Amino acid sequence: MAVRSVSALLLLFSFFCFLPAFAGALELPVPVSEEVLGLVVFKAALQDPTAALASWNEADASPCDWAHVRCDAGTGRVARLALDALSLSGPLPRGLDRLPALAALSLSDNNLSGPIPPGLSLLPKLRFLDLSRNAFSGRVPQDLALLPSLLSLDLSSNAFSGPLPEALFSAATCRSLRFLSLAGNRLDGPLPVAALSRCSLLLHLNLSSNRFSGSPDFASGLWSLSRLRVLDLSFNAFSGAVPEGVANLHSLKILRLNYNRFSGAIPSGVGLCLHLTALDLSHNSFDGSLPSSMRYLTSLTSLRLSNNQLVGDLPEWLGNLTAIRQLHLSNNKLTGTLPTSLGNLKELNYLGLSSNHFAGSIPDKIAECTKLTELHLKENKLNGSIPPGIFNLSLQVLDLASNAFTGAVPAGSSWISETLQFLDLSDNNLTGTIPPEMALFFGLRYLNLSWNGFRSQLPPELGSFRNLSVLDLRRNALYGSIPVDLCESGSLYVLQLDGNSLSGPIPEEMGNCSSLYLLSLSHNNLNGSIPPSISRLKKLEILNLEFNNLSGEIPPQLGGLDNLLAVNISHNRLIGRLPVDGVFQSLDQSALQGNLGLCTPLVTEPCKMNVPKPLVLDPNAYLPGFANNMPNLSYPASTMPVRRRRFLSASSIIAISAALIIVLGVLVVTLLNVSARRRMGLPEKAPESTCSSSSRSAGPAVGRMVALGAGCALKIDELNGGAEALLAKATELGKGVFGTSYRAMAAGDGSIMMVKRLVTANIVQYHEDFDREVRILGKVTHPNVLSPRGYYWTPHLQLVLSDYAPCGSLHSRLHERDASVPPLSWPERFKVVLGTAKGVAHLHQAFRPPIIHYDLKPTNILLDGDCEPKVSDFGLVRLLQKLDKHVASGRFQSSMGYMAPELACQSLRVNEKCDVYGMGVLMLEVVTGRRPVEYGEEDVVILIDQVRALLEQCNVAECVDVSMGEFPEEEVLPVLKLGLVCTSQIPSSRPSMAEVVQILEVIKAPI
Structure with a gap:
């Protein structure tokens, strides 16, 4: 039997050996690879x-x-x-x-x-x-x-x-x-250091975020890996002292030992790793002072030593670390004063020294750290005034809470007003008024000025903070009423005004704080009733109104606030029943006591109800018989007053007098306006006249074409028949948010220009204002920006002239292309995206305040003969008298799909991030060839959601416009992802336009 098996195997082996030779002759199928x-x-x-x-x-x-x-x-x-x-x-x-x-x-x-x-x-x-x-x-x-x-x-x-x-x-x-990375697992026990030391060529070792423990023998193990460039042991449970020997790692660039249980002194050999760029020893128990050898780490860009037990003064040699960008020393026991050498750190963008024992004042030289974006100094013993130079930096976070600063808050520059998002000056000894310049901090999200000595009214401009989430002004000496537009932006989450001297009623507009979950107005002098509009705050969780003079009944609608968890209305003058629903039926006595008469057994005061009071009638206005027939208004005959006939009552006389005063005031204002217009030389109907090279030198150029820059602009008469012919329907190119664009040809040289007729509603009414703003726009010089060449102005007609783009708009090339016009290729589309980003970035960076487009979309991107994009219609919002919520909601409805959420929500002010949103939609539209919003028979397709869903399914091909032919996926995919990042719903999550340009340039030429 065994012999048969062996013979069979040999036969089978011979068959497979000779199978290729017979395959051709017998036409057998080729075996599978x-x-x-x-x-x-x-x-x-x-x-x-x-x-x-x-x-x-x-x-x-x-x-x-x-x-x-x-x-x-x-x-x-x-x-x-x-x-x-x-x-x-x-x-x-x-x-x-x-x-x-x-x-x-x-x-x-x-x-x-x-x-x-x-x-x-x-x-x-x-x-x-x-x-x-x-x-x-x-x-x-x-x-x-x-x-x-x-x-x-x-x-x-x-x-x-x-x-x-x-x-x-x-x-x-x-x-x-x-390269070895085992990070982010559940590995435990001690490290096999002796075995690891065999890997003498190891360059990158990452064992972070595990459960390794014990006191590893670094000296005989890891310290022998002399070629290591990255060593990451963070987020483990190592303990004990770190022995000397780290100096053997001559090539080490990144060392992370954070979030362990290391103790003892920081090894001095760390300072001999001269190539270190990042050192993170935070969240351990290191003690002692900073080793002086660290002064030699001139390549260090990030030093994180926070949350340890370090002691001693902050050494002056920190100023030698000139490459450092992030310095984290918070939550230690450091003492002394802040060294002036900190001003030498020109690359520093983060400085964290909170929760130490520093004393003295902030050195003025810190203001020389011009790249600083975050400054954390809270919970120290710093005193003196706040250096004004700090408010001239482009800070995003400024935290000086819980110190002993005195004096007033410095006025902020335009830089900090554009960048600041977090400001905490609480628990100091600051005095004076709340600076009105704070109303210009448009990006502010967190504002805490509590526990100071500010004495002023609440600035009405607080409603201008369109992104403000937390407003804490507790324990100051603020007085006056609560501004009615405090919740205009609708972004406020926390409002705390306790412990001031505020008076007047709670404004009905408080119901506009749709995002509010904490409202605390206790310990003030507020009066009147609780407004029923608070019932619109569906997210409200905490309501604190104790120690005021509020009266009347509690609105029963408040019982419908399902998320309300805690209420304190004690020590007011409230009466009547509690709401029957919600949290009010479970309140304890401390939340209700001290009122006049709430109908609940939890309070001892007698219950009082608001009932209609009897109407008190004037007996002089009726016949004696009528008065005698009223049981509650009986008068003795001897005391009955004699009725005298009046033609007008006192209230009527007062109303008529007020009306006459109002009419007289209107007449006076009208006469003053007419007089002012005559002094300015502005007739009711301005005639059209010849070219004027300078509106300033030749007087107000009413009805005249004004040139911007060299040369003289064309006369209206030379533009084929005057203004009426110029604006004929046949020459119309398209309509936008700010007006209608036309194509005009000069009669003299046949040159073609683009003319935009601005909408007159809400446009500035005076020529000097119009001239000033258009001249600012005319100073924009960039190859990807279409600047104004001139303008024509009358009180009833405003035209802006610019060069004509022969290839039309990007919108027409994407969606309205003739069959004879070839589709845009990927290189052309990328050129359009990159050029547009460069143009908009120039508008944001080259001017202060930045020029914001507000209406960035393909119809406002014009193409020249080489498909080079030209951003048009920029900055026209500057010509508006006021960009309030009504104007915004009306003007930007035509840009639906490109409009940033903060514009759609009718925010009072927006920043450059609304242009970034429009840029993101434009990128998606250029790649996909689809409109931002498409209406089908049964549903509406949103381009952003569609692209995001396709990318999650890894279907890049379905995102791309098939008409452009071949495309490099390594470029298209990053552009799509960048477009989605730019269209984030949260403005702060979007990159700046400068960052968009940098990313696009890396995509085109990766490093």
Whole structure:
């Protein structure tokens, strides 16, 4: 029987050996490739919801044309398998062991789970293995040590557990390993430092966010890895002192030991790692002072030592670290004064010194750190006045709370007004008034001036903070009434005005604070009733009105506030019943006591109800008989007053007198306006006249064409028949938010210009104002901006002239293209996107205050003969008298789809981020060729949502306009993602236009 088996095996072996020779003669099918078979087996065991592996067909002779598969050009064998972010799930299947030439395998960003099968160790040429960001579990397999060519191993962000096996770092593996990351797992126990030390060529070691513990022997282990450039042991449970020896890491650039339990002094050898750019020892228990050797770390850009037990003064040599950008020393026990050498840190953008024991004043030289965006000095013992120079920086966060600062708050410059988002000056000794300049801090989100000595009225401009979320003005000496437009922006979450001397009623407009969840107005002198409009605050959780003079009944509608958790209305003059619903039925006595008569057993005062009072009638206005017949108004005959006939009552006389005064006032104002217009030379109907080279030198250019820059603008008469012919319907190009554009040809030289007729509603009424603003726009010189060349002005007609773009608008090329006009190619589209971004960035950066377009969309992007974009219609909002919510809501409705949410919500003021939103929509429209809002038969398709959904499904091809032909996915995909970032609903989450330009330039020429 055994002999038969052996004979059968030999026969079968001979058959397979001679099979290729007979295949041609017998016309047998060619056998399936081993690599095809292996990949088909691999695919079959995976769940592929997006059909990313649909091209993997077992009928193919070779897998080299399959998606995500790359073959070696010389051998034709599979060399790379890149399956990143394809939503694949299931356990890691077998089959990859049939790819003997595989050098790179990447399965990151999927949902693969379970343990790693042993087959991977059978890939002798595997050099790069990336299984990060999945759900793999179990132990880290030891057989990975059998990969002799492995250079990079990334198992981060999975669920591996248990100790790290020493066998993983065998001599065979470590002789080639350069990159190792096991971060973000559940590995525990001590580090196998002795085994790790064998990896002498290791450049990057990341073991962060695990559960490693113990006191590792750095001196004999990790410190011997002299080629290390990155060492990250953060977010573990290491303890004990860090021994000396770190100086052996001559090439180290990044050292992170934060969020552990290290103690003792910071090793002085750290200062001898001269190439360090980032050092993070925060959130440990290091004590002692800063080692003086750190003065030599001149390449350091980030130093994080916060949340330790460091003591001593802040050394002057910190000023030698001139490359540093982030300095975190908060939550220590540092003492002394702030060194003036901090002003030498010209690259510094973050300075955190909070929660220490610093004393003295803030050195004025800190204002020389011109790139500083965040300054944290709270909870120290600093005193003196706040240096005015700090308010001249472009700060985003300024936190000086809980110190002993005195004096007034400095007036802010235009720089800080544009950038500041967080301001906390609470718990100091500041006095004076709240600076009215704070109304210009348009981006402010958090404002806390509580526990100071400010004595002033609440500035009415507080309603101008369109992004303000937290307003805390407690415990000052503020007086007057609460501004009615305090909630105009609708973004306020927290409003605390307790402990002041505010008076008057709670404004009915308080119901406009639709986002409010904490309203606290206690310990003031507020009177009147609680406005029923508070019932519109559906998100309200805490309502505190105690210790005021509020009267009347509690509006029953407040019981409908489902989210209301806590109410305190004690010590007022409230009467009547409590609302029957909501939290009011569960209030305790302390929240209700001290009122006149609430109808509840929790208070001892007698219950009082508001009932209609009897109407008191004037007996003089009626006949005696009528008065005698009224039971409650009986008079003795001897005291009955004699009735005298009146033609007008006292109230009527007062009303008529007031009306006469109003009419007289209107007449006086009208006469003054007529007189002023005559003095300015503005007739009721301005005649059209000849060209004037300078409206300033020749008087008001009423009805005249005014040139901007060199040369003389054309006469209206030369533009083919005057203003009426110029604005004929046949020459119309399109309509926009601010007016209608026309194409005009000069009679003299035949040159073509574009003329925009502005809408007259709400446009500035005086020529000097109009001239000043248009001349500012005329100073814009940029190859991607279409600046005004001149204008024509009368009180009833305003025209702005600029160069004509022969290729029309971007909108017409995308959506209204003639069949004879070729579609825009990808290089042309990218040129349009980049050029538009550069033009808008110039408007934002080159002027103070920045010129904001407000209406950025393809119809306002014009193309010249080389498809170079020209941003038009910019800055016309400057010609408006006032951009209030009514004007905004009316003007920008035509830009639906491009309009930023803050404009759609009728915010009073917006910043440059509304242009970034429009730029993001424009990028998506250029790539996809679709309109921002498309109306179907049954639904409405929003381009932003559609692109986001397609990208989540990895369907980049469906996002791209097919008419543009071939396109590089490595450029198109980042542009789409950048467009989605620019269209974030939160303005602060959008990049600046300068950053957009930088990103686009990197996309075009990656580094």
